[in-house]
Amino acid sequence: MNSVFLLRLAFDLTAAALLLFGLSYWWLGNAAHELAGTAMFLLLVVHTVFNRRFYGRIAKTRREARDLFNLAVILALLVAMAMLLVTSVLISNALPDILSSFGGFTVRRIHTLAAYWALVIVAVHLGLRWPLIMGVTRSLLGLSAPNPGRSWALRLAALAIAIHGVWSAFELGLGGKLAMQVSLDWWNFETSVAGFFIHCVAVAGLCMAVTHYALKWLQRRERTARTA
């Protein structure tokens, strides 16, 4: 497999991990949070350079479910990441005070809102690339072409993660965070650190699984409609 492509995927994985670290502000503390966020944005610049051809192809995007949905998700990512970046600069403790004088309570709330939406949208973005990620994992592990037994085991694992993800969404109070509700109900990192990350990963797994299987179903419908 092309080593540049593997490096790209390693960068993507690191960016996703840094997003999760960023969410654990009350565990990391401010300095580590700002460093993790800066590193994530630098990786996203690299990600955009690697994927620059996508933007040149937008005008020619086919009117098929996957392509249109993919485009909408990338636009949503652009908005969420831009909100995250602008609010980060405004509330930063490391940057000069002149900027942070614009950052108040509302800006902090918008920052949190954008961060939790980023978790959901990045997971949908990965769900759209699930066959690619599975293919790469299979070849790195030296496994043969897809086999029905393994596929079913993976489907059952995806179902278990999705069910866990529903529970995790309640445990994290995700609905309130995505609706920008004011709450002092933050995760207690003194009780468990791993628990927070497991819940975040399960929510991401839920979004990936729903995206992947919903898209498979839509594409099957499109194919049936075309042959009919």
Ligand code: HEM
């Ligand atoms: C932590 C955040 C992100 C992760 C983990 C991630 C992951 C991925 C992966 C695995 C791919 C396919 C492999 C590759 O090209 O590297 C991809 C493609 C892509 N990503 Fe991201 N991504 C993230 C954020 C973003 C953001 C913020 C944008 C832009 C707003 C973006 C735009 C794109 C585009 C345009 C493609 C190519 C899409 C296509 O050809 O259909 N990604 N991403």
